[in-house]
Amino acid sequence: MNTAESTDTTGTAALPRPFDAAFFADPYPVYARLRAAGPVHRIALPDGSPVRLVTREADVRAALADPRLSVNKAHSGSGFKGFALPPALDANLLNLDGADHLRLRRLVSQGFTPRRVAELSGRVQAAADRLAGALAARIAADGSADLVAEFAGPLPLTVIGDLFRVPEADRKPFAADVATMLAPRHPAQAGEAVDRIHRFLLDLVAARRAAPGDDLLSALIAARDEGDRLGEDELVSLAFLILMAGSENTQHLISGGLLTLLGHPGQLDEVRADPALWPGTVEELLRHGHPNQMAIRRFPVEPVTIGGVPVPQGDTVLLCLASAHRDPARYPDPDRFDIHREDKAHLALGQGMHYCLGAALARMEIRIALATLLRRLPGIALAVPAGALRWRPSFRSHALTELPVTVAGRQGPPGRHGR
Template identity: 55%
Template sequence: MRHTSTNFSAGIFGPVTITPSDPYAAYSALRRSGPVHRIAGPDGSPSWLVTRYDDVRRALADPRLSVDKRSALPGNYRGLNLPPALDANLLNLDPPDHTRIRSLVTRAFTPGRIESLAAPIRRTADELLAPVVRRGQADLVAEYAAPLPITVICDLLGVPEEARTDFRAWTDTMLAPPGPDEARAAIGAMLRFFAGLIEGKRSVPGDDLVSDLIAARDDDDRLSDDELTSLIFLILFAGYENVVHLIGNATLALLDEPVLWERLRSDRSQLPGAVEELMRYDGPAPLAIRRFPVEDVEIDGVVIPAGETVLLGISSANRDTERFPDPDRVDFDRAVGGHLALGHGIHYCVGAPLARLEIAIALEALLDHAPGLHLGVPRSDLRWRDSIRTRGLLALPVMCWNADKTKRPGQ
């Protein structure tokens, strides 16, 4: 048995420092030093970090690695504690409950329903970009990358417009709470919001995903009340938060490489492949949801005891040179597929087709409306979320001008 011990505290894996602006050098050093590392998290809780592509991919599909917190050793789980009405979601469930609930969502996320969203997504993107182009400058996260996916996912679920700003504030508070009281307040507000939403849709069903899930709950009794609420919460939360950062990170990657930006401008047929490569290059989730072995599990010669916490390094795997040659470069000619940004196995992102559609449309709208898009501040001034679990910009200041303008704003 091999055993690598690494301390993690405030962004430091032993001698390796993970910085929000560039974590990939640290991931590279960790891959070189070993496939699996014993770490201590910011709160002192012990975990095992898996860093290499082949190991991460296999582990994502390994049924011995449970996502159910009941599989953890007593006191070993110190993550976010949600009430049962938000906690009984797919990211905390193993088969057979996971299989039962996921099948309901998969049937609701039909290709036809996703395809029907393309025109509304583009319309929303155009509306959001119109004032940006008129002004010639913007924070692209606050004014585009954030409101676009919240509009899309709320339309899909049937969430009324007046509740959408509140939801964005609640999710931001949950991800980076100023304190425990604020986090509890946000969770409580969410619970009341979902209870009201479900009650309203039960009384007056609509052509939306929440109404479909309520029908599954009430007509076929295939969901408990907590499962129904948790499922709506997960779809809304993941469908908003992850896509915000996918759009922001992908846009920045293109702004860093003007040749690739111009390449997409001239040939939109490359967008699908570009989306896959951009997700691989800088995805929003550095780590998969934590796992707990139901028995002792060996990963590349390292034995991880049952019940301990396992973290699977998605971002590290997506930059593994053994799987992706020259991985620190965006390469549109790279063979499409194989990245783990959307997961793998039974927990593969159920909303992956929608995420791909949103990113492609978001980028195409930018290419159409703001062909001269460029950073509005020095690259070194950009600030990232200070988290090893979320990879996303706090803001993306840009300058832009449309195809009819010959000069940049201010010239």
């Protein structure tokens, strides 16, 4: 890929477009070339929007904590719209800085305290055991099964759905709409998915307001209705963000984490034999293969310099977490997965004000999910060659669309994934 700006037939500067089909399958060689070429690159997104992509770990880490880089789209100099969400979905923590961000964060943090997460561990374990049993039964019957559909997707949906008391029948359609919004097959699909998500959340809030309970959504509604500490759009937007992040990111960390461990059987055996290795393993999985490639976009509120490169006020800045996590200036042999790596510090869950509220919950879910799979299905293996796996066509999220698995040595019908 040529990272330098070129000129098209009209004489207009044409920006490089690094996000192609090869990138979707394996983005890391592209990031390596960009990192080597420079710290900041002016490139085009798939829709043609110009952005500044920051690739090196030290610059990404510093920029995440720089108050001059705002997440508020009001500071965009190019009219950046992103997903063009309606106000009832857009007034969330990913679009707010300063006092408004802290106010909303304090309101919702009650659902993610260490005590609350510890209380949830038993329910997570029970759900993981149930889903692992169903996965094993599907493999026994069909020869293989899709781990994403049968385990990695349903587990976080169960956890976050229970936190909000989302009706069972609504959980999978919501997750499907989020996936469509993030990686539509054609542009119109994204808007249609956003409309369905919007209607669903408005109906969910109305239903819970009529019949409150002891769930997190009821607590947020009470903060809105009794204390007037939360606007109506902020309420719905918070529900959207927590449900989306809680279901979307964790499922890809589980499926991607299993794929990584299957590709490193020696380390898989180590962590299976010694549960004390799980915390470090989870951190290395977050560094090595977190699905989120970029932090939420930023907009300089004044001219800034990143890695020695001037960035004008109002430009759209993407901080590339995936590139930072493979930066050899920070991590020795960064492409190597190593559960014994001494420096496992990473930026996968954010930094500073925008550190992930659900970080402890996500870590716990990943650990329980993977440990349960390895215990309940000791011979779990890929049902197809690794090169045949399909990845989401998105520059934002390097995520498997499915993960066909079987049990090593199993004899039986190939099933729909046994190709």
